[in-house]
Amino acid sequence: MKILVVNVNTTASVTEAIAASARAVAAPGTEIVGLTPSFGAESVEGNLESYLAAVGVADAVARYPDPFDAVIQAGYGEHGREGLQEMLDVPVVDITEAAATTALYLGHRYSVVTTLDRTVPLISDRLLLAGLDRRCASVRASGLAVLELEQDPARAVAAIVEQAQRAVADDHAEVICLGCGGMAGLQEQVRAATGVPVVDGVPAAVTIAESLVRLGLTTSKVRTYAAPRSKRISGFPVGG
Amino acid sequence: MKILVVNVNTTASVTEAIAASARAVAAPGTEIVGLTPSFGAESVEGNLESYLAAVGVADAVARYPDPFDAVIQAGYGEHGREGLQEMLDVPVVDITEAAATTALYLGHRYSVVTTLDRTVPLISDRLLLAGLDRRCASVRASGLAVLELEQDPARAVAAIVEQAQRAVADDHAEVICLGCGGMAGLQEQVRAATGVPVVDGVPAAVTIAESLVRLGLTTSKVRTYAAPRSKRISGFPVGG
Amino acid sequence: MKILVVNVNTTASVTEAIAASARAVAAPGTEIVGLTPSFGAESVEGNLESYLAAVGVADAVARYPDPFDAVIQAGYGEHGREGLQEMLDVPVVDITEAAATTALYLGHRYSVVTTLDRTVPLISDRLLLAGLDRRCASVRASGLAVLELEQDPARAVAAIVEQAQRAVADDHAEVICLGCGGMAGLQEQVRAATGVPVVDGVPAAVTIAESLVRLGLTTSKVRTYAAPRSKRISGFPVGG
Amino acid sequence: MKILVVNVNTTASVTEAIAASARAVAAPGTEIVGLTPSFGAESVEGNLESYLAAVGVADAVARYPDPFDAVIQAGYGEHGREGLQEMLDVPVVDITEAAATTALYLGHRYSVVTTLDRTVPLISDRLLLAGLDRRCASVRASGLAVLELEQDPARAVAAIVEQAQRAVADDHAEVICLGCGGMAGLQEQVRAATGVPVVDGVPAAVTIAESLVRLGLTTSKVRTYAAPRSKRISGFPVGG
Amino acid sequence: MKILVVNVNTTASVTEAIAASARAVAAPGTEIVGLTPSFGAESVEGNLESYLAAVGVADAVARYPDPFDAVIQAGYGEHGREGLQEMLDVPVVDITEAAATTALYLGHRYSVVTTLDRTVPLISDRLLLAGLDRRCASVRASGLAVLELEQDPARAVAAIVEQAQRAVADDHAEVICLGCGGMAGLQEQVRAATGVPVVDGVPAAVTIAESLVRLGLTTSKVRTYAAPRSKRISGFPVGG
Amino acid sequence: MKILVVNVNTTASVTEAIAASARAVAAPGTEIVGLTPSFGAESVEGNLESYLAAVGVADAVARYPDPFDAVIQAGYGEHGREGLQEMLDVPVVDITEAAATTALYLGHRYSVVTTLDRTVPLISDRLLLAGLDRRCASVRASGLAVLELEQDPARAVAAIVEQAQRAVADDHAEVICLGCGGMAGLQEQVRAATGVPVVDGVPAAVTIAESLVRLGLTTSKVRTYAAPRSKRISGFPVGG
Structure with missing residues (x-):
């Protein structure tokens, strides 16, 4: 299975460290892909930066071109997890x-x-x-x-x-x-x-994401995390 | 005093209705300015759209060129208020x-x-x-x-x-x-x-914003809502 | 508009200080009337004195002869606010x-x-x-x-x-x-x-009372704060 | 031992019924004295009446001339128990x-x-x-x-x-x-x-009051229910 | 009336001290019977020992041969009270x-x-x-x-x-x-x-147990504490 | 790794079904061992039976002769998990x-x-x-x-x-x-x-137990779940 591990800040070396930490615990057969937002703060230490990260993470995931089985949002105390759950059909785990x-x-x-x-x-x-x-x-x-x-x-x-x-x-x-x-x-x-x-x-989230996939479980779509309704949205995804 | 009333969606007619509602209750001498985000959803009805609105609202306020005395975030149940509080020195009121x-x-x-x-x-x-x-x-x-x-x-x-x-x-x-x-x-x-x-x-928020200004009170900057630390941020404000 | 600001103790100099504080923030056109209970403790520092104040404040308001638009109960942590809300049709604000x-x-x-x-x-x-x-x-x-x-x-x-x-x-x-x-x-x-x-x-309560009046809002009468039922009551209001 | 059972309203027949109910469960040797406030509402069905009852009950107890071992406040959901606890050295039980x-x-x-x-x-x-x-x-x-x-x-x-x-x-x-x-x-x-x-x-309160007396326990006086401080108070007890 | 006071540990001298403490406050006519579990820990200081005590206490009560009016479980913070409530028709009080x-x-x-x-x-x-x-x-x-x-x-x-x-x-x-x-x-x-x-x-529990008996009240049997359903159970009571 | 999955009741066919459910999701290399208590109720549907199960489960685990890596207590809403955590150095998961x-x-x-x-x-x-x-x-x-x-x-x-x-x-x-x-x-x-x-x-617990083992995490022993103190305990393990 493939798990996207998305950093909340734009510092690529942090993404690397997080991905390495994730790989260290991943089960055989689990591929870890580290993603870095294309915009936002080099480190997220407050609400404004965290809201920007929420969009940055969603953007990075929305523009990821290949299939994947789960997403880990690798920021502690950050905004954004609920948006990913609406956007995706695969499990989302916040660290x-x-x-x-x-x-x-x-x-x-x-x-x-x-x-x-x-x-x-x-x-x-x-x-x-x-x-x-x-x-x-x-x-x-x-x-x-x-x-x-x-x-x-x-x-x-x-x-x-x-x-x-x-x-x-x-x-x-x-x-x-x-x-x-x-x-x-x-x-x-x-x-x-x-x-x-x-x-x-991060490693805790990897085992949880893997577990949800193995159990065949994903986000409930009946209410809070239903897919966004069809409507006019501008500026998202931000683009490449 | 001047109060910015910021719509969370990109539908200008909604902004107009909100601003009119605010003006109807505003005290003599209070100027209401309605702002519409330059990107985001035409209506905000979920987390993904709300996170986008959080950034859209902050962006609209950050790029507003003139002085103002308070900001009202005119979305019900939306993300973003805490970010405005960090960004600004004037009171922020969520409806x-x-x-x-x-x-x-x-x-x-x-x-x-x-x-x-x-x-x-x-x-x-x-x-x-x-x-x-x-x-x-x-x-x-x-x-x-x-x-x-x-x-x-x-x-x-x-x-x-x-x-x-x-x-x-x-x-x-x-x-x-x-x-x-x-x-x-x-x-x-x-x-x-x-x-x-x-x-x-909306009218409730107008009277609260006016009251905070009259009382000489604004957001505490000692901890949660301290100004963002100086750092490298890309993609915000979004531009225009 | 006229707002009654009712002290909870019987020390007139405290009433004066409170009323002055209220006037300092009141909007143009707002008249502040300070009231002192005709009985009770010179300072309220406990439950027994506070319960006495609850009746003393209600009594002072009940015997106030002229119309008014809102009442502020100017005691911190005191009993009594709910009784005023039953008794009156105008907004009541506890400091x-x-x-x-x-x-x-x-x-x-x-x-x-x-x-x-x-x-x-x-x-x-x-x-x-x-x-x-x-x-x-x-x-x-x-x-x-x-x-x-x-x-x-x-x-x-x-x-x-x-x-x-x-x-x-x-x-x-x-x-x-x-x-x-x-x-x-x-x-x-x-x-x-x-x-x-x-x-x-006190000043916070003044702006809130003014706001409620301006918004045309007052206490809900459907349940908790419905007017007292018609019945035989002795000893209240206390005197004349 | 002697227990005062204080009605919250001024209807003597209710006092009688309450006292009879208390006596039916009281231990041998327990004397039940029913007290009726000398002022207040004939029935207590709201906050204003309840605050008046709080003072009426305290007044009735304060003017009771003989020694007693415990007090029961026989009103459901009423204000006033904390004031009695300050005023007295014997246990107070609210029904x-x-x-x-x-x-x-x-x-x-x-x-x-x-x-x-x-x-x-x-x-x-x-x-x-x-x-x-x-x-x-x-x-x-x-x-x-x-x-x-x-x-x-x-x-x-x-x-x-x-x-x-x-x-x-x-x-x-x-x-x-x-x-x-x-x-x-x-x-x-x-x-x-x-x-x-x-x-x-009422009977539940009788057994609890008796139990506290038998256990030699009464209200803690170190903080919340310390005796009222010495000060000028007018209008209480109301008199007789 | 007769009240069983059941120690949670197997140290008989503790049972004696507890029973003496209970007797010191018991009303005239109340007989206190101290029971010691026939198995378990000499002192209960943790969950494993406490779960063992839960069964040990239930076992001691189940095998007690004579009628009784109430049971006190004399262990602080221990498991087991709910099981006694299911098993018995008389009041159960945990200290x-x-x-x-x-x-x-x-x-x-x-x-x-x-x-x-x-x-x-x-x-x-x-x-x-x-x-x-x-x-x-x-x-x-x-x-x-x-x-x-x-x-x-x-x-x-x-x-x-x-x-x-x-x-x-x-x-x-x-x-x-x-x-x-x-x-x-x-x-x-x-x-x-x-x-x-x-x-x-312990003395507090004695007065509460006596009170419940005097008030004619015992455990509700409509749901949580209904008698256990008829079924095959092995190993309980543990035996003698 | 080897995980003990312990049924809370004494019905072996239920143990089999639970173990089969566990095996269906277990990772390659995970051995699932189903255990049945040697005493207790054929089905656990109340507190008394559940307390008996708490001891029965602990007993079954205590007498299991071989090494194992984690324990799952397979009863819903049952007592006992905390005792296992004290008794063992490997992770314990309640379903x-x-x-x-x-x-x-x-x-x-x-x-x-x-x-x-x-x-x-x-x-x-x-x-x-x-x-x-x-x-x-x-x-x-x-x-x-x-x-x-x-x-x-x-x-x-x-x-x-x-x-x-x-x-x-x-x-x-x-x-x-x-x-x-x-x-x-x-x-x-x-x-x-x-x-x-x-x-x-059950399958959820299997993935969590496996995850804890993979992460090298087990029960904290600094306070609540420290190993039982050395003392005289009779009747446990129950024997066999």
């Missing part, structure tokens, strides 16, 4: 939700450790909408920007570990979710330092 | 929330009567995010599409009144919110037929 | 709710800074009843009694600022509501010291 | 809450059947404040006014049974609470007709 | 819930102080299921194991008092519930040290 | 939760269609504990007992389809979960008749 539902199987409560403080409310909002907030102990910020994660992984690990340890000690989290698509690859180091399970949303 | 907070002053519970069944979850989600869901008795669909409201107002009133009456009788609503920017002007007819207060989001 | 709905437009979460610790649960309860609790980050006490605010404004500002800063730093509030009718006038000083929007309930 | 906590031991969910539709929101609000709402399946109105219950008990039973049966069938209630102090004595007839446990708040 | 509903009458919010940190989530979960969580300020662990309470009461009191004081100061609790059946007897010392009401679940 | 988290990816809200009305509250309670209740539109009963499903599959499909259609039309469900381990195999027929995605918990 924020993938990490959260995976964490539910591992402990009584989980925390998310993300990048900047300003992105905390976006993640909280998405978990609220997804109905996955009640067992979320906290969403904590490491203070690092998205692109800093890539530039200085050692510092990133240290900052994430510090917040993860506080989440366990103070917020009673028993599982940590890495709250940024760009944290792919840091999972094992954070786990080793904290002693609790650490969930990276 | 979904304006109708809801106004309704809270008028009765114990309120219901929303909207257009198509598929837009019900969008409105519910926005009320949930806004923390305005607990006193919402129901969100009900009239079954009419956005553009049908304009084409056949008598039928629209009848369909809205039917759902409003059910909301009062079955869901214990005491106030009705008109759940579509395109319902501007139907308020009095629905009130007469149902005997309960009927809130139209 | 606790006015501050809260105003704050919702300004940030992701708001906190209330009030007087004594014992009044915190009253405010929390009223926000819960009003369905405005979910985006309330915290209700914090400055430790000052109601009448101390008037006696030593500088100390009041310092105590409020300290709690407001903690609300922003520890509770993730982005907006502060001044949680006492007697804090009228401190808004600008608290804003300057904290850097976040500060909402004073 | 709305007494019926609800008793019902929790008897089934998965309970419903309340009350008098008029307009009192439903008052009861819902009190259950919400009490934190007893989640297992409440519904609050239903029989359509009978308080004083009609006394005038035509057979019709009252029929109307209550009809709503109780709907609560069981449609709302999945497994227990019924009689939602009016004036329903004292109808419990057995409603149980026989419905086959589910029926809780009358 | 976790008994302590909580009693606490609701005494203050605005209550906290539970229990034994080990690992039992906190069990208690939280039971309060959530019981619909008694909203006014629970916190569940705190003293760090002492169940059997340590008995071995070193002075240390137990000190550890419980420390957490109780933090609950009052930091979590705004106004009442403390002793969160372990084995804490019977420590109530007065903790109250003296903290100044707030302290609820011990 | 109630597996169906629910899978459904979250497929529609805005899901409903569960189960067997008897009396099991509805058990399922609701487990979804509440799991934090998966908010997007659950309803839990509906088909009226068929567990063993009737096997005896008359055509009648079972008809009864399930009827409730599923009501869930979609009346409760706004967009996805249906088959609420009984014994419904394995009916998925396709129900989907064909309703037009919405239908999730069977």
Whole structure:
């Protein structure tokens, strides 16, 4: 099967890292295709950028020329997943939700450790909408920007570990979710330092997407995610 | 003061109706400017179209050349308000929330009567995010599409009144919110037929925007709605 | 239009301060009338006093001889608003709710800074009843009694600022509501010291009351706030 | 021990019926004293009347000359209990809450059947404040006014049974609470007709008040229900 | 009347202490019978042991040869109460819930102080299921194991008092519930040290069980707690 | 990898059907082992039987002699999952939760269609504990007992389809979960008749268990699910 893993920002090296992380866990026979939006922000750290990403991701998927079996939106706490579900007949998995539902199987409560403080409310909002907030102990910020994660992984690990340890000690989290698509690859180091399970949303989303395909399940089309009605739309897809 | 009232769809006649509705309630000295996105759907009735509208509205505001004092996003249950709040230093009011907070002053519970069944979850989600869901008795669909409201107002009133009456009788609503920017002007007819207060989001939003300006209050910039960080963004504003 | 602004305590100087705060924001043509209950506590800082105030406020309004267009109950976290809504055909606005709905437009979460610790649960309860609790980050006490605010404004500002800063730093509030009718006038000083929007309930309530009148909206009479049934009642209104 | 059972309305025959119901379940050695407010409504069926009752009940208790061990506020969904808790050092039990906590031991969910539709929101609000709402399946109105219950008990039973049966069938209630102090004595007839446990708040409150006294427990005075601060209060107690 | 008080663990001395605590508050004429499961853990401090206790308690009750009027399950935060309700026609009271509903009458919010940190989530979960969580300020662990309470009461009191004081100061609790059946007897010392009401679940449950019997109320059999259907069951009761 | 799929009842033919359903979706290389408790009820349809099943399932797993990689508890709405998590170091997946988290990816809200009305509250309670209740539109009963499903599959499909259609039309469900381990195999027929995605918990759980193993994730041992403390336990494992 072929799964599109779509980065929410326009930084190709982040797309590469995400795709590599996805490939590392993909089942034999699963092809991972990384897509980068053709417009938008080099890193998504706020609502305006996230709304632009919602359109950018939908655009990249709409213009992808070949068949595929599932789509993963690889941004943490971002807008846009519902639009993809309307547009497509194949399953759509958001990594924020993938990490959260995976964490539910591992402990009584989980925390998310993300990048900047300003992105905390976006993640909280998405978990609220997804109905996955009640067992979320906290969403904590490491203070690092998205692109800093890539530039200085050692510092990133240290900052994430510090917040993860506080989440366990103070917020009673028993599982940590890495709250940024760009944290792919840091999972094992954070786990080793904290002693609790650490969930990276990208590989979690890969197994969920594969599972939905294997189970023959896809988005319900009876109401919320019915295909858009036929009408005049200008400016989308944005074009190539 | 000058208030931008931004339609979420690209149908100029809807923008005109909304602006007229806003002007009808605006205080002396308030100038209402109606804006129409330069791209997007002719009517917004789903998530994909709504995400496109989020960018379309932000784009129209970003490219508006003159100073203004507040912005009203005139779409019911639509994405995008948070992005405007980051982008601007003046107050931003969404009509979904304006109708809801106004309704809270008028009765114990309120219901929303909207257009198509598929837009019900969008409105519910926005009320949930806004923390305005607990006193919402129901969100009900009239079954009419956005553009049908304009084409056949008598039928629209009848369909809205039917759902409003059910909301009062079955869901214990005491106030009705008109759940579509395109319902501007139907308020009095629905009130007469149902005997309960009927809130139209556009005029409600005008008074709230004016109030915020008069009170000298605007969006907090300490966290969620801080201005976007300086970074490389392509494709926005879209141009023109 | 004429708006009655009713103090909940019997201290006339507080009524004066509240009325002055209301007048400062009232639109041209709006007449503000301050009313003081003829019985009750000199300051309301608990449930027993608040229930007495509920009757005292209703009594003062019931005996007011002239027509009026709206009523503001100028007590934070107090009982009584629902009774006024039954008794009257004009809009009733409680400053606790006015501050809260105003704050919702300004940030992701708001906190209330009030007087004594014992009044915190009253405010929390009223926000819960009003369905405005979910985006309330915290209700914090400055430790000052109601009448101390008037006696030593500088100390009041310092105590409020300290709690407001903690609300922003520890509770993730982005907006502060001044949680006492007697804090009228401190808004600008608290804003300057904290850097976040500060909402004073009295002026917020004035703009909301004016807005409801301008929108032609008043309390729904179909159920909860229907006029009291005809029956034998003794002892109310209390006197003459 | 001596327990004051305070009616919320001024109809002495209702006080008598309530006191008789209390005495029927009281332990040997428990003296039940029925009190009637000296002012207020002959029946309490709304917020204004309920706020007046809050003061009337507090006044009746404040002027009661002899020692007592506990107080029961015998009104369903009424304001005022918190004020009594501040004023007194002995336990205070509200029958709305007494019926609800008793019902929790008897089934998965309970419903309340009350008098008029307009009192439903008052009861819902009190259950919400009490934190007893989640297992409440519904609050239903029989359509009978308080004083009609006394005038035509057979019709009252029929109307209550009809709503109780709907609560069981449609709302999945497994227990019924009689939602009016004036329903004292109808419990057995409603149980026989419905086959589910029926809780009358007055006897339930008697056993709870007795239990608290036997356990040596009374209201916590550290915060919410601390005694009122010393201050100038006029008009209370109302006098005699 | 006769009440069975069933310990959840197999340590007979704990059963004795619990039964003594129950007898100390029981009304004249109430006979307290302490039962110990014939299998299971010597102390119950986790889910596996608690599920075993659920069956052990049901087994002990099923094999009790004489008539009885009510059953108290004397374990804090344990599984099993619902099964007893199905099996029996007499009232069943769990001490976790008994302590909580009693606490609701005494203050605005209550906290539970229990034994080990690992039992906190069990208690939280039971309060959530019981619909008694909203006014629970916190569940705190003293760090002492169940059997340590008995071995070193002075240390137990000190550890419980420390957490109780933090609950009052930091979590705004106004009442403390002793969160372990084995804490019977420590109530007065903790109250003296903290100044707030302290609820011990066992005596609270005795008064509630007696009250239900006096009120002629027992478990609803219409749905959730209907008697088990006739079917082939092996291994239960476990035997003698 | 080897996954134990444990039936909650003692009917071996149900174990066979469940195991077959699991094998049908298992990845190449996954070995499915069906286990049947050695004691308990032939069908689990209530709390007492479910608590017995909790111990029966734990016993069957504890006595399984060979290594394994994950455990699936194949009962809908049953007690016991938390105990397995304490006892084991490998992932544990409950089919109630597996169906629910899978459904979250497929529609805005899901409903569960189960067997008897009396099991509805058990399922609701487990979804509440799991934090998966908010997007659950309803839990509906088909009226068929567990063993009737096997005896008359055509009648079972008809009864399930009827409730599923009501869930979609009346409760706004967009996805249906088959609420009984014994419904394995009916998925396709129900989907064909309703037009919405239908999730069977057993295959869903298989893919989730496989995913957790592939991701190298297992239960957090820092708090709630730490291994039981060393102590004297009698009667478990039950033997054999």
